[in-house]
Amino acid sequence: MKRGGSDEEKRRAGEAAAEAVDDGQVVGLGTGSTAAHAIRALGRAVDSGLDIEGVPTSYQSRALAREVGVPLTTLDDATPDIAIDGADQVADGNLIKGGGAAHTREKLVDAAADRLLIVADESKLTDRLSAPVPVEVLPDAREPVATHVRDLGGDPELRDAERKDGPVVTDNGNLVLDCAFGQIDEPAGLAADLSALPGVLEHGLFVDLADAIYVGTDDGATVREP
Numbered sequence: 001m002k003r004g005g006s007d008e009e010k011r012r013a014g015e016a017a018a019e020a021v022d023d024g025q026v027v028g029l030g031t032g033s034t035a036a037h038a039i040r041a042l043g044r045a046v047d048s049g050l051d052i053e054g055v056p057t058s059y060q061s062r063a064l065a066r067e068v069g070v071p072l073t074t075l076d077d078a079t080p081d082i083a084i085d086g087a088d089q090v091a092d093g094n095l096i097k098g099g100g101a102a103h104t105r106e107k108l109v110d111a112a113a114d115r116l117l118i119v120a121d122e123s124k125l126t127d128r129l130s131a132p133v134p135v136e137v138l139p140d141a142r143e144p145v146a147t148h149v150r151d152l153g154g155d156p157e158l159r160d161a162e163r164k165d166g167p168v169v170t171d172n173g174n175l176v177l178d179c180a181f182g183q184i185d186e187p188a189g190l191a192a193d194l195s196a197l198p199g200v201l202e203h204g205l206f207v208d209l210a211d212a213i214y215v216g217t218d219d220g221a222t223v224r225e226p
Contacts, residue, residue: 007033009121013216014038016223017084017117023051026073028083028109029065031058031102034119034216035086043068055080057109058102059171075112083113087206089131090124090213093226094187098134098204101159101170107202107209115211122215129187132178133194134159134204139175141199146177148197152190154179174201 014037021027021042029039039054039061046052046069053073056062065072085106089096095118097103110116135156137145146156159168159176168176184190184205191205213224 006121009216009218010034010119011037011216012221013119013121013214014084015041016216016221017119017214018042018045020117021045021050021052021082021084025081026053026055026078027070028080028085028113028116029054029056029061029070030083030085030110030119031061031100031106032086034121035061035084036064038084038119039064039070040068043070046070053078055083055109057085057106058100060100060102075109080109080113082115082117083110084117084119085110087118087120087124088204089126089129090118090120090210091126091129093210093213094129094208095206095210096129096131096133096204097206098136098176101134101136101168101176103134103204103206104136104170104172104202107206110206110209116209117212117214118210119214120216122217125215129184129205130182132157132180133184133190135177135179135194136170136172136174136201136203137177138199138201139173142175142177145197145199149177149179149194152181152193154181172201
């Protein structure tokens, strides 16, 4: 896995995925730096006459969509035809997400979409998932969930906020445990185990959800099928 993808690679991936959006579609708007490039590209397309509505996955993506002029809707009112989202790590079409602590809403929107396009630079690609898995937990469930994660072979660490005292608090008012499992040989099994823990709202393993991976490269973007 290559380290440190450039912003240009992220831009190429995001813009290439945005070109897959058709007139009249409802689009899930992912969170993160690469997905932000797709949202900006969609804003330019809307300005040129593209008729779409977006379903944001976070405060960040909602604010950016409003800034660039993408009309917004909700899952209560529309089902996404397509979603464009980033990833922290990609292996065989399975993902680890949640670096921005938005993975609960991201999974809700991404799973509801008819098609999910993942945008990433080459640094996010790997043979096996191995990054810590973000787990959003109810505040009162922090210690019980941490104990269960250790029983599953993981090493949970409460995510601290930057530029403020205390932990990260999600858009949903919950906490995030970053759970290191080392190399994850069976993502589906671990995903099921984490989902079954009382107090877990959602985790960052996205298994069998992606329909295409748009990878930004030095000279363009490639599309990979999971």
